[in-house]
Amino acid sequence: MTRGTGDVAIRAAEPYKYLAQVYDRWTAENQYEAWCDFVEEEWRVGPFEVREVLELCCGTGTVLQHLAGRGYSVTGLDRSPSMLERAREKLGPECPLIRAELPEVPVDGSFDAVLCVFDSMNYLCDEAHVRETMRSVSRVLKPGGTFIFDVNSLRKLRDVFGSSHYGDDLEDFAYVWRNRFEPATSCCDFLITLFARSPHGTYARYEERHRQRAYAQSHLASLARSAGFDGMVIYDDYSRRPTGPETLRETWVLTKAVEA
Structure with missing residues (x-):
C-alpha cells in the first residue's frame, strides 16, 4: 500500500518486507x-x-x-x-x-x-x-x-524502548524508530520509517509497524x-x-x- 504525505510517497508494508533489504547491515553488531x-x-x-x-x-x-x-x-x-x-x-x-x-x-x-x-x-x-x-x-x-x-523482558519493552524514539543514518539507508508502550497489555508498538537508497541513487520511504508483548x-x-x-x-x-x-x-x- 502506498499513501502520500505532501510530495513524499510512503509505502506501508507487513513487518520485514522492506527491512529485509537492510536487515543484515542493521543487525551487524548482533x-x-x-x-x-x-x-x-x-x-x-x-x-x-x-x-x-x-x-x-x-x-x-x-x-x-x-x-x-x-x-x-x-x-x-x-x-x-x-x-x-x-x-x-x-x-x-x-x-x-x-x-x-x-x-x-x-x-x-x-x-x-x-x-x-x-x-x-x-x-x-x-x-x-x-x-x-x-x-x-x-x-x-x-x-x-x-x-x-x-x-x-518487561523492563526492556517498558523502560528501554518505552515511549521513545530514535534513528540513525547509515549512508545507504536511514531510519526513524518510534515506540509506544501500553502498560495495560505489556505490549510495545514500533513504527519504523525506513529510507532506503535504490540502485539509481534515489531514496524511497517505507513504513512498517511491529508489535511485541512481554510475558x-x-x-x-x-x-x-x-x-x-x-x-x-x-x-x-x-x-x-x-x-x-x-x-x-x-x-x-x-x-x-x-x-x-
Missing part, C-alpha cells in the same frame, strides 16, 4: 557467533548428539548459516517471503526453508533441537499463540531435545509445562548468569520430557 556457542554448549550436555536443527523465525538465515558451517543439518521457517529470499541467497538451494507463521510449524519428521532467537517470541502477542507454538515445537522435537529461545517468567513457564517441557532454565542474555531485575533479554532452555 553476537550471532556467541549465540551459537551458547546453544552448542547446551546441546553437548543433552542425552544424544544434536545433528538436525530447526530454527523458527529464521529471518535472513544468519544463525542457520553459522550452524551449517559447524556441520549441523538445518531447516528454517519464517513468515516473511522477503527474509526467506535473503536466507536462500546465503544457504543455497539444498537447505529446507519454509514459509509459515507461528503457531504453525508445518514440518515433517522430528528434530534434535529447535531454536527461536532475537526476541521473535515477543511477536506472539496472543497468549494462545504462545501456547500453541510451544505445543507445535514439542510435536516436532525428539524426547529429550531442547527448545532454546529468547525474549525481551512474566511464571506465565511462560506454565505454558511450557503444559506443552510437555519438564526441564527449564532461564539465563541472562546467552550467558550463564541467572536473570535479575536488570535483565533485558531472557534466554530460555526448555527440555522436552522423555517418554517413560
Whole structure:
C-alpha cells in the first residue's frame, strides 16, 4: 500500500518486507557467533548428539548459516517471503526453508533441537499463540531435545524502548524508530520509517509497524509445562548468569520430557 504525505510517497508494508533489504547491515553488531556457542554448549550436555536443527523465525538465515558451517543439518521457517529470499541467497538451494507463521510449524519428521532467537517470541502477542507454538515445537522435537529461545523482558519493552524514539543514518539507508508502550497489555508498538537508497541513487520511504508483548517468567513457564517441557532454565542474555531485575533479554532452555 502506498499513501502520500505532501510530495513524499510512503509505502506501508507487513513487518520485514522492506527491512529485509537492510536487515543484515542493521543487525551487524548482533553476537550471532556467541549465540551459537551458547546453544552448542547446551546441546553437548543433552542425552544424544544434536545433528538436525530447526530454527523458527529464521529471518535472513544468519544463525542457520553459522550452524551449517559447524556441520549441523538445518531447516528454517519464517513468515516473511522477503527474509526467506535473503536466507536462500546465503544457504543455497539444498537447505529446507519454509514459509509459515507461528503457531504453525508445518514440518515433517522430528528434530534434535529447535531454536527461536532475537526476541521473535515477543511477536506472539496472543497468549494462545504462545501456547500453541510451544505445543507445535514439542510435536516436532525428539524426547529429550531442547527448545532454546529468547525474549525481551518487561523492563526492556517498558523502560528501554518505552515511549521513545530514535534513528540513525547509515549512508545507504536511514531510519526513524518510534515506540509506544501500553502498560495495560505489556505490549510495545514500533513504527519504523525506513529510507532506503535504490540502485539509481534515489531514496524511497517505507513504513512498517511491529508489535511485541512481554510475558512474566511464571506465565511462560506454565505454558511450557503444559506443552510437555519438564526441564527449564532461564539465563541472562546467552550467558550463564541467572536473570535479575536488570535483565533485558531472557534466554530460555526448555527440555522436552522423555517418554517413560
